Structures are given as structure tokens and as C-alpha cells.
Amino acid sequence: MREGYRNELKAIKAEVVDIGRLVIEMTRDATVSLVEGDVDLAERVIAADDQVDVRVLALEERTLETIATQFPVARDLRLLYSLAHVNIHMERMADLAVNISKATRRTAERTGPRTMYDLIRAQGNLVHRVLEAMLEAFETNDLELAYKLKEMDEPIDHLFKQFFRELSRLQEEDEIEWASSMVLASRYLERIADHAVDIGERLVYMVTGEFEAFDESVTDEGEPPAT
Amino acid sequence: MTPLSGAARPEALEGAAKFTVRDLDFYYGDFHALTGMNIDVRENSVTAFIGPSGCGKSTFLRCLNRMNDLIPGTRIDGTITLDGEDIYGPGVDPVDLRRRVGMIFQQPNPFPMSIYDNVAFGPRLHGIKKKEELDQIVEQALMRANLWKEVKDIMERGGLTLSGGQQQRLCIARVLAVQPDVLLMDEPCSAIDPTSVQKVEDLMAELKSSVTIIIVTHNMQQAARVSDETAFFLQERQGEPAELIEFGRTAEIFTSPHDRRTEDYITGRFG
Numbered sequence: 001m002r003e004g005y006r007n008e009l010k011a012i013k014a015e016v017v018d019i020g021r022l023v024i025e026m027t028r029d030a031t032v033s034l035v036e037g038d039v040d041l042a043e044r045v046i047a048a049d050d051q052v053d054v055r056v057l058a059l060e061e062r063t064l065e066t067i068a069t070q071f072p073v074a075r076d077l078r079l080l081y082s083l084a085h086v087n088i089h090m091e092r093m094a095d096l097a098v099n100i101s102k103a104t105r106r107t108a109e110r111t112g113p114r115t116m117y118d119l120i121r122a123q124g125n126l127v128h129r130v131l132e133a134m135l136e137a138f139e140t141n142d143l144e145l146a147y148k149l150k151e152m153d154e155p156i157d158h159l160f161k162q163f164f165r166e167l168s169r170l171q172e173e174d175e176i177e178w179a180s181s182m183v184l185a186s187r188y189l190e191r192i193a194d195h196a197v198d199i200g201e202r203l204v205y206m207v208t209g210e211f212e213a214f215d216e217s218v219t220d221e222g223e224p225p226a227t
Numbered sequence: 228m229t230p231l232s233g234a235a236r237p238e239a240l241e242g243a244a245k246f247t248v249r250d251l252d253f254y255y256g257d258f259h260a261l262t263g264m265n266i267d268v269r270e271n272s273v274t275a276f277i278g279p280s281g282c283g284k285s286t287f288l289r290c291l292n293r294m295n296d297l298i299p300g301t302r303i304d305g306t307i308t309l310d311g312e313d314i315y316g317p318g319v320d321p322v323d324l325r326r327r328v329g330m331i332f333q334q335p336n337p338f339p340m341s342i343y344d345n346v347a348f349g350p351r352l353h354g355i356k357k358k359e360e361l362d363q364i365v366e367q368a369l370m371r372a373n374l375w376k377e378v379k380d381i382m383e384r385g386g387l388t389l390s391g392g393q394q395q396r397l398c399i400a401r402v403l404a405v406q407p408d409v410l411l412m413d414e415p416c417s418a419i420d421p422t423s424v425q426k427v428e429d430l431m432a433e434l435k436s437s438v439t440i441i442i443v444t445h446n447m448q449q450a451a452r453v454s455d456e457t458a459f460f461l462q463e464r465q466g467e468p469a470e471l472i473e474f475g476r477t478a479e480i481f482t483s484p485h486d487r488r489t490e491d492y493i494t495g496r497f498g
Contacts, residue, residue, distance in 0.1 A: 001425060002428075003429070003432065004432050005452075061482075065478035065479075065482055068451065068478065068482045069451040069452060069478055069481050070451070070452055071448055071452070
């Protein structure tokens with residue numbers, strides 16, 4: 001019954017997942033570009049963001065049209081409502097990957113302490129794990145995995161704090177300028193993971209109909225967002 | 228495509244026009260009922276006509292298969308072409324036109340005869356006599372109307388013994404049996420139960436790959452659900468002719484209509 005409508009719901013979700021894959025790729029490439037000083041790769045991430053913006057906008061329109069013409073209720077309504085939110089999170093995550101790539105532009109010509117590269121690399125790996133888990137949970141409606149996201153996010157926050165300690169050890173002024181860009185990049189990575197945790201919360205609502213905050217997240221940090 | 232002057236036209240869907248209506252005015256005797264109608268009905272799509280009661284949507288629908296010819300004193304100005312041919316032109320047989328452009332009404336109206344004979348009625352009228360051939364046509368039409376499974380073992384029962392929703396699908400099968408190009412549906416779901424409404428709506432989605440469908444409906448949600456394009460009709464003042472206010476992609480009409488009057492109507496501010 002209402003086959004066209006059912007197919008459209010599936011197609012909208014599939015498109016969000018597809019955008020999610022692109023965002024994961026962008027985040028990974030942005031991090032690699034930063035630690036390897038690969039400006040070309042950073043430029044490719046920045047260019048990919050245009051594609052994300054176009055797709056996010058098209059999806060928003062499609063979601064709105066489905067709501068306006070098909071009058072979804074119950075789990076269909078929760079699905080479309082949640083997808084609209086997830087869509088916005090994806091767009092923000094892509095923007096943050098762009099910010100990291102811009103940090104590559106500023107830092108590529110110089111080098112800094114090895115510990116900072118190691119921290120970014122470690123943080124990038126952890127963020128990648130969170131994003132993969134988020135997308136898998138989202139694609140398969142896996143609530144158990146969604147609930148793990150917050151736990152997976154914690155070491156990322158700790159690494160970010162460690163960055164500040166490293167920063168305080170620096171002496172040279174130009175080194176501090178370089179390191180500030182790295183700290184910002186670390187902050188962007190940390191926020192990308194926060195968005196992934198928020199998507200996990202949306203997933204719980206989508207599946208159960210219950211609003212549930214996984215402790216602190218992007219929306220309740222008490223400080224202005226980075227984007 | 229010729230620019231449309233009679234209605235604001237948001238982004239249109241691609242596809243060949245089945246019906247092309249240009250500068251159509253319609254009169255019941257001295258009464259000027261419709262004015263300045265311009266519309267392209269796309270082939271293999273569902274087009275919905277919406278608007279308050281008395282806004283001329285059914286009158287316009289009946290112009291498309293010359294049903295209004297049956298009312299004395301009616302006349303039209305302007306042109307309506309079907310596949311490029313003027314349907315009011317000399318040499319057009321209105322009976323043949325009505326075979327190509329079938330109609331479904333609000334009240335299911337099976338003939339007082341068996342289910343089989345209802346569906347075989349049209350083909351027989353067109354000279355098909357062989358039982359085998361008729362059997363095949365009847366089965367195919369009932370299958371297309373999603374009624375076959377429910378009636379295949381009771382074909383000799385009277386059509387009027389079926390439920391309202393089944394009767395409506397029987398009427399659809401009866402029309403499909405003569406292989407129409409277009410199906411005009413005038414409030415086809417107003418007199419049937421919600422489950423049957425769902426079946427008729429599903430049926431429209433299935434049929435549009437082979438038939439062009441135009442539906443008049445008072446139910447805006449139904450127009451939104453089933454149609455690809457929507458036309459909004461309005462008679463602004465009593466005694467004045469009704470106009471086509473806006474015509475465009477249904478998704479666009481229901482998210483961001485161009486005309487304030489369309490928006491006021493679909494958001495329930497009048498009508």
C-alpha cells in the first residue's frame with residue numbers, strides 16, 4: 001500500500017546515509033591533509049563541501065515536499081523529522097572538515113612538535129571510529145550501537161584537553177601561531193564527534209519515539225558552536 | 228511549450244502534453260461559467276483539480292470528453308486538443324472520444340447486470356462477440372482495476388451486490404475494458420469507505436504508467452497524495468466566471484504556491 005510513498009521514505013534515508021559516507025571521507029581526508037601537510041588533499045575536501053551543500057539542500061526540499069504531500073504520521077513522521085535534523089548535522093560536520101582543511105592551508109609550510117601531530121592523528125582515528133559507528137547504527141537502526149557513541153566520544157574530548165597542555169609548553173611565537181591552528185583543528189574534530197553523538201540521540205527518538213539526551217552534547221555544552 | 232497566460236505556472240514537470248487547453252471559456256446559456264483556461268495535462272501523470280464548491284472544476288473536467296454537449300445551451304470558446312487533435316473539431320465523434328477519455332463518477336454506477344456483463348458491456352458495444360476474446364478482456368480489465376482476485380469466482384453475481392468500494396473499482400474496470408487513453412475521475416472517493424479509498428488511490432498510482440489520469444477532488448490531502456500536478460480553480464465573485472488560478476507541480480503547490488489565493492485555500496482560510 002502506498003508503494004510510491006514507502007519507496008520515497010527509503011530513498012530519502014538512503015540519501016542521508018550516502019551523504020554521511022561522503023562526510024566520513026571528508027573528515028578522514030581533512031585529518032590526513034593536516035598531519036601530512038597535503039594542501040592538494042585539503043583543497044579536494046573544500047571542493048567536496050559544495051557537493052554536500054547541494055545534496056543537503058535538495059534533500060531538505062524533498063523531505064519537506066514529502067511531509068506536505070503525504071501527511072506522514074507516527075514512525076514515518078518521526079523518520080522524516082529526524083532525517084531533517086540528521087541532514088543538518090551532516091552539513092555542519094562537512095563544514096567542520098572544511099575548517100580543518102583550511103588549517104592545513106595555514107600550517108602546511110611549517111612543522112611543529114611531533115607530539116601535536118601524534119595527538120591529531122590519534123584524535124582523527126577515534127573520530128573516524130565514532131563516525132563509522134554512527135553511520136552503521138543509523139543505517140541499521142542499531143540502538144545498542146547508538147548508545148555506545150557517547151562512550152566512544154569521551155577519549156576524543158580528553159585528547160582535545162591534552163592539546164592545551166602541549167600548547168602551554170611552547171616558547172617560540174611562530175610556533176604558537178602554528179600550534180593555535182592545530183588546537184583549532186583538534187577542536188573541530190572533537191565537535192564532529194559531538195555531532196555524531198547527537199545523531200545517535202536522533203536515532204533513538206526515530207526508533208522509540210522517546211527524546212533522550214546522551215549527557216552533554218553539541219547542544220548543551222554551554223558555549224557557542226564553532227560553526 | 229506555449230506560455231500559459233491564464234495561470235501562474237511554477238516549475239512544470241517534463242513530458243508530452245496529452246491535453247492542451249488554450250483560452251477556454253465555457254457558457255451554460257447566458258451564464259459564463261469558465262474563463263481563460265490554459266493548461267497542459269501531461270501524459271502518464273495524475274493531475275488533480277482542486278477548489279471550493281462551484282469553482283468550475285467538474286464543469287472543466289466534463290469539457291475534456293464533451294460530456295457538457297449533452298446539456299442543452301452549452302458552448303465553448305477556445306481550443307482543447309487531445310494528442311494534438313481538436314476534440315471539438317468537425318469529424319470528431321463524441322462517442323469515440325468518450326471511449327478514449329473515460330469517466331468515473333462520485334457515486335459508483337454499475338449497470339444492473341452481472342459483474343462480467345458490466346465489464347464486457349463496452350467491448351460488446353464495440354463489436355467484440357467472441358467469448359474467448361471477451362473473457363480475456365474482462366479478466367485483464369478486472370486485474371488492472373485490482374478487483375480480479377475478489378470477484379473471479381462470482382462473475383455471474385450482480386454488480387450491485389458488491390460493496391461500494393468494489394463497485395467503484397468495477398466501474399474503473401468497465402472503463403479500462405475499452406482501452407481508454409485518459410481517465411477522468413470526478414470525486415471518485417467521496418462515497419466510499421477509507422479502505423476502498425486507499426485501494427483506489429493505489430490503483431491510480433499503478434494505472435498512470437498506461438493511462439493519463441485527471442481527478443477532481445474536494446479532499447486536498449488526496450490531491451496532494453496522489454497527483455503529480457495540481458490545478459487550483461476559483462470563482463472569485465458570485466455571478467462571475469471561474470478561473471484557473473494556479474497550476475504546477477503538486478509538491479510545489481503544497482509547499483510554496485505562487486498565488487496568495489492558492490495559499491489561502493490550501494491552508495483552510497476559505498472554501
